[in-house]
Amino acid sequence: MATAAKEDPTKDEDITMGEPSGVSSPQELRNALYARCATFEENHVFDQNELLSFSILPENNVEKLIVHTNRLAKDGLFKLMTKDGKACWKVVKRSDAAKYRSLSQDEALVYSYIEAAQREGIWSKLLRNKTNLHMTTMNRAVKNLESKNYIKSIKTVKWPNRKTYMLAKLQPSEDVTGGPFYTDGILDEEFVHQMSLWAERYIIGRSWWHPPLPEPMKKKSKPKLTQEEAEELRARELRRGHGRARSEIMLPFPAGYNGYPILAEITRAINASELSGVVMKESEVGQLLDILCWDGRLEKVRNGKSYRAVRLVVGEEGVVLENGLTESPCGRCPVFDMCEEDGPVNARTCEYFQDWLQI
Structure with missing residues (x-):
């Protein structure tokens, strides 16, 4: 190095070191x-x-x-x-050389170490140790450099209370800012929530079969709701769906269905939606999906390469009920009542159940 x-x-x-004339x-x-x-x-x-x-x-x-x-x-x-x-x-x-010539010796020393830190920045305490300047001298040099717009102070995600400096013309690295999920070093919880919700809705649309919606009623026959009825209907729908855009009926796809989206597809869909002001990377979208998996809202299928939404059964007052039957073939089996151990129809010999387990 x-x-x-x-x-x-x-x-x-x-000096010309004895060069002949005309050179x-x-x-x-x-x-x-x-x-x-x-x-x-x-x-x-x-x-x-x-x-x-x-x-x-x-x-x-x-x-x-x-x-x-x-x-x-x-x-x-x-x-x-x-x-x-x-x-x-x-x-x-030449522009950078002109900057150095305009600086005092202390300012040039401080500037050189900040410049060497590049997009990672340098902590003020570490800067003082490297320059070996008195605190008052270093602070004065830093203040002068900031007034000339040569350097700037930034916040880091790992150490938000530390004063960190970098060149004014550079943008901090993602290790410093935390990526698109942070604003000024603070986690943007609303942004994370909206991005997670959008990703989940997209995966829901690729994970379940939704029956066609009924034809809308004619205007003259459509009942008119009162204000109280409309508010109660809205509150009931919110409690039922937890803000998740789901249909009343969501049926699993048959065994062998390969339409579950992979990370690259989800990332492209999010960027195409223009929901975020920045282009999301696969690694960043993967972090959102991992959170949804930990929360039990998604699961990885097909050797962990694809994602499928988990259907939640919601009871009264929005309480989520655990019911794996809604996702297994048993939940829509036409001969479910005949299924029993050692009977003509049983889980041990059910071909649909075995296919489902291999997804």
């Missing part, structure tokens, strides 16, 4: 070297041999290379590093 190294202050003068000036050589390195991807680290391979410096003189790279480092355009005990360099954007 490459680590930052201290530049050599003894070699930073514009480009030292500044032009440095500009050419910087321009060539800037064509590489960001964070690329150059060693001495790679810089010499560009054939920009006359005779590829190593001493001249060190002089020019040290001057570029002094100007903030190169960052001197060490890799495997050898010197190497990384290009710094």
Whole structure:
């Protein structure tokens, strides 16, 4: 791994080292070297041999290379590093170099450590330990950097009470923010609830057969409800469904049904619904589905690759009743009354029951 190294202050003068007349000036050589390195991807680290391979410096003189790279480092355009005990360099954007030149020594020191933290940010206590600055000095440097909009303070999900800093131009990583389920470091419970409810409703539609709704009655024959009757009907429906959009009748599909959705399908459906302002990842949707499975509202089928909604039997006052009969073939068997141990119809020889167990 490459680590930052201290530049050599003894070699930073514009000297030609005996170059013949007519050769480009030292500044032009440095500009050419910087321009060539800037064509590489960001964070690329150059060693001495790679810089010499560009054939920009006359005779590829190593001493001249060190002089020019040290001057570029002094100007903030190169960052001197060490890799495997050898010197190497990384290009710094001109805009970032201008920032460093506008900072005091303490501010530049603080900024460098915050910059190195990237999208993870750095805790203020750790920042103070690394810079070894007095608290008052560090706080003053941080305040000045914030006023210039170079850095910003962020909240982390793991340690919400810690002061953490990162570059103002960067967005925190999901490990810091907690992903789409958090807002300003606080769990958005309403968002989680709505996303879970939508996912469950989608899976319900793929898990059960719903009979066609009856034809709507003609307007003239439709009874008119009073205000009290309408409110009571609404309250009864809410108690019955627990807010879950279910039909009165939900019948299981036959054995061999393969329409239960997998995680990728559910994720695509959620993103297509535009319910969330951000694009959800499969890992994030998987977290929602895991919660629904733990709550007994979903279950994994087909070797854990697909999801099926669990039908809940709701009694009076919205109390959920446990009744596995509603999901097994027995719940809709036409000869259920004849089924008995050692009888002509029994669970041991029932082909439908065996198929159901293999789902």
